[in-house]
Amino acid sequence: MTTNKPTPLVEMRDISIAFGGIRAVDHVSVDLHPGEVVGLLGHNGAGKSTLIKCLSGAYHADSGQILINGKPVTINNPRDARAQNIETIYQTLALADNLTASANLFLGRELITGAGFVDDAQMEAETRKIMGRLNPNFRKFNVPVSALSGGQRQSVAIARAVYFNAKILIMDEPTAALGPQETQMVAELIQELKAQGLGIFLIEHDIHNVMKLCDRASVMKNGQLVGTVNIADVTDEDILGMIIMGKKPAKAA
Amino acid sequence: MTDAASNSPKSEHKPQSEAKRSLLQTLEVDTRLLGMIGAFLVICLSFQFWTGIRAMPVFVPNPLEWLSAGRFFVPQNTFNITIQTVSVAIMAAGMVFVIVMRHIDLSVGSLLALCSSVMAVFQTQIMPNTFGFGLEHPLTAPLSVLVGILTGVIVGSFQGWLIGYQRIPSFIVTLGGLLIWSRVAYFIAGGQTVGPLDGTFLMLGGTNGTIGVTASWILGAIAAAGAVYGLIKSRRARAGHGFPVKPVWAEAALSAIAVAAILGFVALLNSNEVPTARLRRLFAARGETMPEGYTEFYGIPISVLLLLIVALVLTVMSSRTRLGRYIYATGGNPDAAELSGINTRLLTVKVFGLMGGLCGISAAVASARLSNHSLDLGSLDELRVIAAAVIGGTALAGGMGTVYGAILGALIMQSLQSGMAMVGVDAPFQNIVVGMVLVLAVWIDIQYRKRTGV
Numbered sequence: 001m002t003t004n005k006p007t008p009l010v011e012m013r014d015i016s017i018a019f020g021g022i023r024a025v026d027h028v029s030v031d032l033h034p035g036e037v038v039g040l041l042g043h044n045g046a047g048k049s050t051l052i053k054c055l056s057g058a059y060h061a062d063s064g065q066i067l068i069n070g071k072p073v074t075i076n077n078p079r080d081a082r083a084q085n086i087e088t089i090y091q092t093l094a095l096a097d098n099l100t101a102s103a104n105l106f107l108g109r110e111l112i113t114g115a116g117f118v119d120d121a122q123m124e125a126e127t128r129k130i131m132g133r134l135n136p137n138f139r140k141f142n143v144p145v146s147a148l149s150g151g152q153r154q155s156v157a158i159a160r161a162v163y164f165n166a167k168i169l170i171m172d173e174p175t176a177a178l179g180p181q182e183t184q185m186v187a188e189l190i191q192e193l194k195a196q197g198l199g200i201f202l203i204e205h206d207i208h209n210v211m212k213l214c215d216r217a218s219v220m221k222n223g224q225l226v227g228t229v230n231i232a233d234v235t236d237e238d239i240l241g242m243i244i245m246g247k248k249p250a251k252a253a
Numbered sequence: 254m255t256d257a258a259s260n261s262p263k264s265e266h267k268p269q270s271e272a273k274r275s276l277l278q279t280l281e282v283d284t285r286l287l288g289m290i291g292a293f294l295v296i297c298l299s300f301q302f303w304t305g306i307r308a309m310p311v312f313v314p315n316p317l318e319w320l321s322a323g324r325f326f327v328p329q330n331t332f333n334i335t336i337q338t339v340s341v342a343i344m345a346a347g348m349v350f351v352i353v354m355r356h357i358d359l360s361v362g363s364l365l366a367l368c369s370s371v372m373a374v375f376q377t378q379i380m381p382n383t384f385g386f387g388l389e390h391p392l393t394a395p396l397s398v399l400v401g402i403l404t405g406v407i408v409g410s411f412q413g414w415l416i417g418y419q420r421i422p423s424f425i426v427t428l429g430g431l432l433i434w435s436r437v438a439y440f441i442a443g444g445q446t447v448g449p450l451d452g453t454f455l456m457l458g459g460t461n462g463t464i465g466v467t468a469s470w471i472l473g474a475i476a477a478a479g480a481v482y483g484l485i486k487s488r489r490a491r492a493g494h495g496f497p498v499k500p501v502w503a504e505a506a507l508s509a510i511a512v513a514a515i516l517g518f519v520a521l522l523n524s525n526e527v528p529t530a531r532l533r534r535l536f537a538a539r540g541e542t543m544p545e546g547y548t549e550f551y552g553i554p555i556s557v558l559l560l561l562i563v564a565l566v567l568t569v570m571s572s573r574t575r576l577g578r579y580i581y582a583t584g585g586n587p588d589a590a591e592l593s594g595i596n597t598r599l600l601t602v603k604v605f606g607l608m609g610g611l612c613g614i615s616a617a618v619a620s621a622r623l624s625n626h627s628l629d630l631g632s633l634d635e636l637r638v639i640a641a642a643v644i645g646g647t648a649l650a651g652g653m654g655t656v657y658g659a660i661l662g663a664l665i666m667q668s669l670q671s672g673m674a675m676v677g678v679d680a681p682f683q684n685i686v687v688g689m690v691l692v693l694a695v696w697i698d699i700q701y702r703k704r705t706g707v
């Protein structure tokens with residue numbers, strides 16, 4: 001479904017980044033089209049999180065290029081990424097434990113009253129609205145998020161991405177902390193956002209979810225790209241082979 | 254979480270079971286604050302009894318007698334304690350933000366000395382010699398205070414820059430500051446006490462500058478009205494969005510408590526009589542003689558007013574502005590704050606700059622209270638300030654703390670110290686007690702957090 005689209009939404013070209021001596025990401029190129037879910041796969045420490053952190057502004061690539069809608073952009077910090085409508089749901093839930101759900105949802109982009117003060121009531125109202133859609137069982141609006149369960153925290157992080165109209169969504173193991181029901185909720189949400197035309201990078205270890213949710217998958221091993229395949233053209237064994245052996249199946253795109 | 258498969262079990266955070274709504278929950282008051290107020294009252298009562306027993310010529314086994322004979326809770330003593338608290342309390346209010354950001358500032362006492370020496374030398378030497386404005390020129394006091402605050406902001410921001418941008422731990426930077434600034438202050442002051450200071454400047458010290466009874470009542474009334482208005486307004490805002498609000502009686506009770514507390518405080522300060530000898534001197538200075546039976550009361554000291562303004566501004570900043578929100582977010586999770594696009598390095602500079610500015614204000618109050626710049630001004634203040642913030646519920650782990658808590662902490666410490674001095678506890682033993690109270694307060698806080706799960 002992605003073969004003949006002219007310009008990708010995101011193109012990361014030849015990205016490299018090293019920490020000390022470790023080449024965490026080594027000349028990796030991936031791309032993403034609107035309405036597409038691209039899985040990033042690989043064993044622990046393969047460099048998946050590091051790669052997408054270059055896109056979300058948490059890290060700055062040593063070399064390589066990032067293009068959004070065909071235009072080269074510089075992303076030096078998370079603010080730059082947000083300005084490009086890139087939202088990230090981090091593996092290590094980036095929430096401030098001591099603040100409420102709405103304070104976290106709006107962190108860095110608070111709603112402001114006419115007098116220039118943070119408008120907590122308005123922000124809580126918006127939070128209630130969006131949570132009503134994403135996670136209707138959510139009730140804990142007035143307590144710090146440290147009092148929330150893993151799934152509830154995750155839904156706050158997802159709500160943040162959805163609320164601010166992300167065009168490019170990065171999800172780093174969004175279901176790692178979730179029970180089956182919440183995982184299902186996230187899966188449905190991904191389908192819905194995809195239908196709205198968002199491009200989604202999904203880092204996911206569960207091969208089952210990958211086969212179900214992704215259109216393409218890029219597999220990394222030891223910082224390098226093993227290859228990118230169309231999910232429709234491969235079996236889960238093929239993908240496991242790529243992850244474990246680092247070998248690209250013959251028939252893959 | 255990294256190694257966990259995607260179907261790993263749900264993390265063990267379980268939602269707290271909904272407890273029955275007690276009276277306190279309905280009122281939505283801060284139970285930790287109540288605890289601190291309770292502790293404060295216990296301290297006051299103990300000293301009231303103790304001083305009462307000591308004041309009796311013969312021991313009477315009647316607690317009511319002790320209470321009425323007590324010397325602790327009398328207008329003059331409460332007035333003095335309030336005045337003595339101001340300098341440490343102003344700095345403790347700023348220390349809250351430093352600690353919330355997971356930093357520490359050991360240099361505040363030293364920086365206070367530096368600001369004080371700059372202000373003293375500025376008004377006694379630089380102003381007269383360079384600009385030809387002597388002491389008692391109307392511009393002397395405001396310009397001196399400005400220069401003092403500026404000194405604090407610049408030094409504080411510089412320390413903040415070293416911490417935020419150069420990534421040197423705050424403990425190290427401010428430990429260096431502790432050693433450096435007090436010595437710099439020593440050289441600026443030429444190794445001696447600098448004084449006398451400007452008369453208007455001295456009004457910041459406490460007894461020498463009070464606003465009188467009428468103005469105090471007017472201010473108290475305005476503050477009480479403001480508190481009630483604020484409660485109503487925030488209720489309206491919540492109700493307007495259809496959120497649950499407290500029952501009206503709870504809201505009314507809170508308003509009544511707020512009004513009573515404000516007016517009670519004013520009444521307390523207003524009941525302290527100016528000593529007759531002092532009044533005579535004041536009249537004599539104006540070339541008049543004091544009418545027989547003339548009395549006057551102090552009212553709110555300007556220094557206390559200053560503290561209240563600082564407390565109000567910082568409380569609003571912490572709870573109602575982006576700056577405050579970012580400080581707490583950074584303390585709660587620095588990575589999350591950074592990933593949310595908050596410039597945490599610049600924020601560090603701002604927080605330490607603010608701390609420095611507050612040291613400047615405190616320096617003005619402290620040197621005005623002593624009516625000159627003395628060399629040991631501010632020494633060991635860093636410990637008092639940190640202790641006040643911590644007793645007031647600021648968690649050294651970061652992310653948690655309130656301005657009013659820190660001020661209450663400063664008040665508790667000063668009450669302990671004054672009370673012990675009154676009942677004749679030796680200075681070394683006073684330190685032992687204060688040290689034990691500090692550790693005890695933190696222990697209680699940890700137990701409290703364990704129980705309530707916050």
Ligand SMILES: Nc1ncnc2c1ncn2[C@@H]1O[C@H](COP(=O)(O)OP(=O)(O)OP(=O)(O)O)[C@@H](O)[C@H]1O
Nearest residue numbers: 019024042043044045046047048049050051255256
């Ligand atoms: N900030 C850092 N400093 C030093 N080394 C790092 C840093 N971040 C990542 N690395 C290293 O880079 C490599 C890639 O890490 P990364 O977090 O990208 O792996 P991952 O593919 O996301 O793994 P996982 O599936 O476990 O999340 C690892 O060897 C890791 O140790």
Ligand SMILES: [Mg+2]
Nearest residue numbers: 048049050091
């Ligand atoms: Mg990772």
